Amino acid sequence: MEGLTINEAAETTGWSPRMLRYIESAGLIEPPRTPKGYRIFGPGELQRLRTLRELLARFDCALSDVAFARRYASDSELRAALEHWFERRPERPEGVASDDWLTWEQRKHERLLATDTPPRLTETTAA
Amino acid sequence: MEGLTINEAAETTGWSPRMLRYIESAGLIEPPRTPKGYRIFGPGELQRLRTLRELLARFDCALSDVAFARRYASDSELRAALEHWFERRPERPEGVASDDWLTWEQRKHERLLATDTPPRLTETTAA
DNA sequence: GTAACCTTGACACGATCGTGGTAAGGTTGC
DNA sequence: GCAACCTTACCACGATCGTGTCAAGGTTAC
Secondary structure (H helix, E strand, O other): OOOEOHHHHHHHHOOOHHHHHHHHHOOOOOOOEOOOOOEOEOHHHHHHHHHHHHHHHHHOOOHHHHHHHHHHHHOHHHHHHHHHHHHOOOOOOOOOOOOOHHHHHHHHHHHHHHHOOOOOOOOOOOO | OOOEOHHHHHHHHOOOHHHHHHHHHOOOOOOOEOOOOOEOEOHHHHHHHHHHHHHHHHHOOOHHHHHHHHHHHHOHHHHHHHHHHHHOOOOOOOOOOOOOHHHHHHHHHHHHHHHHOOOOOHHHOOO
């Protein structure tokens, strides 16, 4: 056999066989099958599976997050729409007077619309 | 009062007041507050909220998806790691002998861990 | 030829998401 | 000074995620 079966793959990747099937059902892997339908895991797939574990742990995110990020990365329409949404971050800076901020907001919005401003990555620490 | 209160904002955006608070708790909006803590929704925020409804409906995705996509778009380390993962073709290179590939795999894995791991920023504890 | 594997399908269960409600208490408007 | 609003903090509920386990049946290995 030119690769590992699901139980062997489970052992070398740290995933359970159940989870390997689940990950496949989530669309994140697509191991080839023998003519009789047995999954075979080649070295590339095993590597991807190990890396996936690392990613989830290191960035504390979920399988569904990775699945959506994949969609985001490959669907340019989705990406464009979301990026556009991200850029419009109405925030009131400290120095703006209280009854001016609405107007300021509007002007900022207009500026953004008009001048094709590059993405503003204001990483505000959310609770 | 400049800007709408949460109930008024709810009415013009289609979200419930409950959901507006929830969306804020998810980190997707950050409406400013009056000195006594009342949220005020300016035109920019209202527009964002309407657009958000559109996005979720049009692309059939969840608030948590949008939140993660935002993280993905602004965290270049996360983006690099995931993009790298997406692009990997699960394939065995030609030159590796059949009973060597597992070891080869292991070595590659170690190489990746060594070179791919970025400087440990204590900021990764974003729970 | 049988034991050990693989397949899909289902039930289950805790955790989280999305959403509504309610309660206790402070603020605003008139 | 009271009604109508706002705040946070809970409880609840169906849906989905992540995960285990088990059953019924086909396949492989020796």
